[in-house]
Amino acid sequence: MKLSLYKLNPQQRKAAKIVDGPLLVLSGAGTGKTTTVVNRIAYMISRGVKSEEILAVTFTNKAAREMSERVKKMIGRSAKSMQVSTFHSLGLRILRENHKLLGYRRNFTIYDTADQLSVVRKALRTISAAWKKYKPDEVLYALNRLRMPHNEALDLKYENEFDGAVYSSVWEKYRATLRNNNAVDYEDLLVQPLRILKKYPEILNSYQEKFKYIIVDEYQDTNAVQFEIIKLLANKYKNICVVGDDDQSIYGWRGAEVKNILDFDKHFKKASVIRLEENYRSTGIILKAANAVIAGNKDRKAKKLWTRMGDGNRINFFAAADEMTEAEYVVTQIITHQIENKMSYGSYAILMRMNTQARQFEELLRAHRIPYVVVGGMQFYDRKEIRDFMSYLKVLSNHEDEESLLRIINVPRRGIGDSTLKIMSEHANLKKCGLYESLATLNESSDIKPKTLFELNKFYVLIEDARKRLKRESIAMVARNLWAEIEYQRELEATFSDPKKIAERMANIDALIDGIQYYENRDRKPTLEGYLRQVSLMEEDDDEEFQKGKVVVMTIHSAKGLEFRNVFFVGVEQGIIPHTKSLETSYGEAEERRLFYVAVTRAKQELTISYSKMRTKFGQRIERLPSMFINEIPDNLLEPTDGIYQEVADDEVTEDLLSRFGAMFSE
DNA sequence: CGCCAATTATTTTTT
DNA sequence: ATAATTGGCG
Numbered sequence: 001m002k003l004s005l006y007k008l009n010p011q012q013r014k015a016a017k018i019v020d021g022p023l024l025v026l027s028g029a030g031t032g033k034t035t036t037v038v039n040r041i042a043y044m045i046s047r048g049v050k051s052e053e054i055l056a057v058t059f060t061n062k063a064a065r066e067m068s069e070r071v072k073k074m075i076g077r078s079a080k081s082m083q084v085s086t087f088h089s090l091g092l093r094i095l096r097e098n099h100k101l102l103g104y105r106r107n108f109t110i111y112d113t114a115d116q117l118s119v120v121r122k123a124l125r126t127i128s129a130a131w132k133k134y135k136p137d138e139v140l141y142a143l144n145r146l147r148m149p150h151n152e153a154l155d156l157k158y159e160n161e162f163d164g165a166v167y168s169s170v171w172e173k174y175r176a177t178l179r180n181n182n183a184v185d186y187e188d189l190l191v192q193p194l195r196i197l198k199k200y201p202e203i204l205n206s207y208q209e210k211f212k213y214i215i216v217d218e219y220q221d222t223n224a225v226q227f228e229i230i231k232l233l234a235n236k237y238k239n240i241c242v243v244g245d246d247d248q249s250i251y252g253w254r255g256a257e258v259k260n261i262l263d264f265d266k267h268f269k270k271a272s273v274i275r276l277e278e279n280y281r282s283t284g285i286i287l288k289a290a291n292a293v294i295a296g297n298k299d300r301k302a303k304k305l306w307t308r309m310g311d312g313n314r315i316n317f318f319a320a321a322d323e324m325t326e327a328e329y330v331v332t333q334i335i336t337h338q339i340e341n342k343m344s345y346g347s348y349a350i351l352m353r354m355n356t357q358a359r360q361f362e363e364l365l366r367a368h369r370i371p372y373v374v375v376g377g378m379q380f381y382d383r384k385e386i387r388d389f390m391s392y393l394k395v396l397s398n399h400e401d402e403e404s405l406l407r408i409i410n411v412p413r414r415g416i417g418d419s420t421l422k423i424m425s426e427h428a429n430l431k432k433c434g435l436y437e438s439l440a441t442l443n444e445s446s447d448i449k450p451k452t453l454f455e456l457n458k459f460y461v462l463i464e465d466a467r468k469r470l471k472r473e474s475i476a477m478v479a480r481n482l483w484a485e486i487e488y489q490r491e492l493e494a495t496f497s498d499p500k501k502i503a504e505r506m507a508n509i510d511a512l513i514d515g516i517q518y519y520e521n522r523d524r525k526p527t528l529e530g531y532l533r534q535v536s537l538m539e540e541d542d543d544e545e546f547q548k549g550k551v552v553v554m555t556i557h558s559a560k561g562l563e564f565r566n567v568f569f570v571g572v573e574q575g576i577i578p579h580t581k582s583l584e585t586s587y588g589e590a591e592e593r594r595l596f597y598v599a600v601t602r603a604k605q606e607l608t609i610s611y612s613k614m615r616t617k618f619g620q621r622i623e624r625l626p627s628m629f630i631n632e633i634p635d636n637l638l639e640p641t642d643g644i645y646q647e648v649a650d651d652e653v654t655e656d657l658l659s660r661f662g663a664m665f666s667e
Numbered sequence: 668c669g670c671c672a673a674t675t676a677t678t679t680t681t682t
Numbered sequence: 683a684t685a686a687t688t689g690g691c692g
Contacts (some may be wrong), residue, residue: 060681088682110680137678186682253680354679374679384686410668419670452668537682557680579679595680619679619683 005039007278008032015274016040019047019213022234023241024261025037028305029290030281030563033243037215040241044213045078046154050079055211057230059218059251061086061539063561067217072636083211087190087226088537095184096194098203102192107529109183109394109401110536114141114382116174116185118403123173127166134166143171145188147254149224150190180434182400190225197232208236219244219264219563223255240268246301247294248598250557253582262301279305281563283311283312285601289633294597296632309519318610319626323468323571327360330568331368333608334551337566345371349552349564351599353577355379356554357570365551373547375554381535385488385505388514390535391484397528398467399436406435412491414455424449436463462486469637475528476517501626515540553641556599565605572596573611573624577655596629609638 005013011033015025016039027033037056045051054127058064068084085093087167092110099108111119120143121136146154146167154171156164178185184192197204214234216222219242222230242264249258265271279287287305294300322325328475334348365372380386388411391404399405410416428438439460441454466482473481488509492502519534520526534540552564556577571577577599578592600607611626632640 081672110682118669158673189682234672250680254682413669415668519676576679581679591680616683 005043008039009276009278011274011276011278012036012039015276016043018241018272018274019044019049020239022238022264022271023244024219024263024264024273024313025241025276026245026273026301026303027243028245028279028303029248029598030279031276031305032278032280033217033245033276034067034070034561037067037217037241037243037277038074041071041079041082041215042075043210049213050081052077052083052561053210053212054082054215055090055213055439056082056084056215057090057169057217057220057232058086058265060558060561061089061537063217064089066438066561072185072416085227086537087222088186089539091229092191092537094196094207095189098196098200101196101200101203103179104184104192105398105400107182108188109181109398109400109404110533111178111183111185111403112381112536113140113186114387115183115403117315118175119177120170122176123170124166126173126264127169139170140553142167143174144340145255145393147171147187147191149191149228151188151195165639177559178405180400180404182398183403183665187225190223190229194225194229194232205236207233208346212237212522213239216240216242217244218248220246220249220258220261221251221254221256222260223251223257225255227257227260234268238268244245245303246247246296247303247594248560250560250591250595250598252587253585255278275303277303277305277308281604282307282310282601282603285311285314285637286600286607289315289607289637290597290600292637293593293600293629293632296629302538313606315633315637316606316608317630317638318608318641320403320610320612323360323612323616326366326610330361330608330610331364331370332571333568334370334566335368337606343565345551346547347565348548348568349554349562349566349602350568350570351554351556351559351602352569353579353595354571354573355555357576361553361570365553370551371549371596372551372553375547375552376538377556378460380508383505385492386508387481388488388530389483389509389512392463392486393528394532395436395463396470396482397532399463402432402435409459412486414459414486416455416459420448420452420456470528474517474541475520475531476513479513479516483513506570525530554578556595557603560598563602563604565604567599568608568610569599569603570610571612572609572627572630573615574627575624577627577629593629596627 004382005016008016012035015023015036016239025033025036027036039057041054044054056067060069062616064084064086068082071079071082095104099106117140119135120140121644124134124136124139141152146156146159153162154168156168206536211233214230230240236526242261244261246258246261249256265273282290284307287307291305318326318329330350337343338345352358355376360370362374381390388408391407394401394404395408406421409421424435424438424442427442428435430440431441433441439456442448442456448456462482462485466478469478469481489502489506490504494504498655516531519531522532577596582588582592590639609630612624615622615624
């Protein structure tokens with residue numbers, strides 16, 4: 001294979017050619033990090049490294065997909081068996097391959113944050129001292145922090161006695177519940193594999209042999225557990241290449257430790273260090289603004305990003321009257337810009353600090369019939385009807401999952417309330433079986449009314465039937481059938497008078513089942529468990545093709561690693577970025593500044609920063625101020641478009657709108 | 668046990 | 683503003 005590293009600059013080339021031994025690539029935003037990594041992989045393979053010996057780890061599925069696609073594009077089939085995965089899917093894989101060692105049964109369920117919260121809430125309720133005083137989400141957050149890195153007794157040395165006692169009590173209950181339910185949470189997906197690797201040297205050795213070459217992307221975002229996993233895996237051959245940028249560390253709230261990247265050369269002796277500082281992405285002005293803001297952070301590796309590109313346009317700065325005006329401005333700008341420059345809609349991105357900000361933009365984009373995608377936000381799977389039905393599927397897959405069982409046993413209403421559940425649970429304890437099995441053994445001798453007993457039995461048969469059908473029918477078919485059988489629609493009709501709302505929810509379920517179908521069609525060996533796993537890790541294909549030609553709406557966190565010609569950075573207000581909540585922590589301000597930095601450096605050519613002077617929050621109109629970070633940008637880089645924006649109603653736009661209308665009817 | 672009205676929290680970011 | 687949760691009553 002002929003390889004053309006000549007396209008790389010000297011530093012990039014140097015990095016690409018270091019195949020053996022530890023290597024740290026410090027790469028600033030837009031310095032061709034992925035290009036370098038992809039070329040490096042190609043080079044490795046050309047030098048005889050087998051693709052199946054390469055493991056590349058990223059943080060998001062998006063990044064994983066991008067990397068494997070670019071490698072495929074460059075060297076085609078010879079990269080086929082390269083392993084590109086996120087930390088969590090890597091952890092899941094190790095855990096699945098060795099689940100028995102830690103006492104998990106096959107088909108364990110992955111609990112998401114909502115499931116975790118529900119377990120914490122129940123645990124809190126059993127502690128009288130904790131009643132009302134502790135918020136479940138705060139306790140969960142504390143637990144996740146205190147349980148790391150080893151998942152054993154909590155590290156309470158910095159907590160006061162009272163909190164500590166509550167935390168550890170909740171923690172014990174939490175752990176017991178997950179164990180009992182044959183469930184793991186996201187943290188387990190990292191911690192449990194680590195335990196396996198530590199405890200079983202022969203297993204560790206087999207992974208070390210399997211993955212002789214390791215690449216870690218966004219290394220600045222690794223936490224203590226991820227660091228230990230990587231260190232163990234790389235310990236034998238020491239062919240470890242990490243890539244990252246301390247200025248883009250934005251996961252401190254998830255336990256990421258910037259010191260992992262800052263101390264890399266201490267952890268891995270004789271590491272080569274290469275800096276990539278030439279930026280190929282953004283114009284001079286965008287870079288200057290980004291540099292000015294990030295300079296406000298202390299304790300960072302000095303970096304001087306530079307570009308050969310010219311200054312470019314100034315940053316458009318727009319102060320909107322309120323959030324609706326802001327959205328109108330942005331969408332109108334996109335429309336006019338698109339018409340004037342005939343650019344694909346795919347070159348526009350609307351970036352924001354939080355998912356909830358997406359709403360107005362989404363509405364307006366839809367109203368103007370502009371193709372768009374909203375990335376992430378999980379909203380779909382958070383909808384009640386979706387969660388309900390997913391719980392049915394989870395029970396189908398793992399009947400020990402009592403969290404899901406309890407959620408659905410009376411949804412739709414079957415007349416099974418707290419008292420019945422209490423009897424059931426006593427019965428289950430007596431028989432030393434799970435709640436689900438107790439359904440099969442309950443009989444008239446208990447104090448349950450015949451009517452209720454009948455319903456319980458009906459429910460049991462319903463699930464068992466579906467489970468049997470799963471062996472011969474397609475998952476989508478079983479799901480569709482199950483959905484019809486539970487008559488959820490009746491429940492909806494009882495709760496909502498508005499037929500639109502009912503139709504909407506039914507449509508959501510249709511979409512879910514279509515999603516199952518889609519999964520089944522494209523997976524080589526589809527299983528219900530596989531589907532649930534994919535959803536839990538958010539591994540669905542919102543791939544390149546799907547996003548092509550569409551305006552992308554997303555959070556800064558999901559935008560990391562991506563670039564767009566035109567970026568609209570919206571809602572840039574004090575309280576949103578930096579977010580009020582984040583300022584409560586010691587690292588908060590610095591991390592918010594890095595977030596701002598990440599947002600700005602996504603833009604290649606044109607950047608608009610906007611905010612709203614008024615915003616509705618919890619039904620209240622509130623005055624807002626621009627983000628403090630805007631003051632850190634030198635004035636001469638900004639082009640203010642203050643006040644009321646001009647109505648852009650020139651002929652072209654009208655014409656365009658008319659043609660859209662035409663398209664609407666011809667559909 | 669189910670229904671309704673009153674009360675309360677919701678908005679940080681992802682796997 | 684809205685959705686979810688809680689408490690009291692039939």
